[in-house]
């Protein structure tokens with residue numbers, strides 16, 4: 001019984017699918033299966049692809065938020081922090097945030113800033129360790145801004161650290 005179910009699950013019944021007549025043949029089919037329900041969690045972190053798998057693992061295995069919404073921008077939470085030269089959010093960031101919270105039904109936001117972020121290195125012209133205080137401060141400000149704008153959304157912030165090739169995550173106090 002179980003075997004039959006697994007078998008039918010793993011076999012793809014192309015005959016049951018109506019492809020658009022102009023659609024080319026698939027070049028790849030994912031082993032992942034579609035799941036309809038949203039889980040209401042979003043993580044905002046840097047787009048640096050060298051960290052992506054670790055961010056995923058942290059969110060999946062530690063925070064237990066499978067299939068969370070990924071909002072990846074260079075510098076991550078930095079974009080939620082008003083700066084003297086840009087007193088308001090960038091309108092596109094504001095629009096994305098509002099969309100995600102309303103339409104994707106986000107109730108939990110995880111902010112992650114990471115050691116050695118090139119966005120901060122370039123902006124501050126400092127060594128990675130010397131950027132960390134400002135990064136942590138930005139993550140706290142971003143959390144406070146989010147709580148102010150969306151009081152019903154649960155917000156938490158983390159620093160992703162690297163020592164040689166070991167990656168660790170540290171919770172930032174944002175209260």
Ligand SMILES: [Zn+2]
Nearest residue numbers: 046048117118
């Ligand atoms: Zn970065």
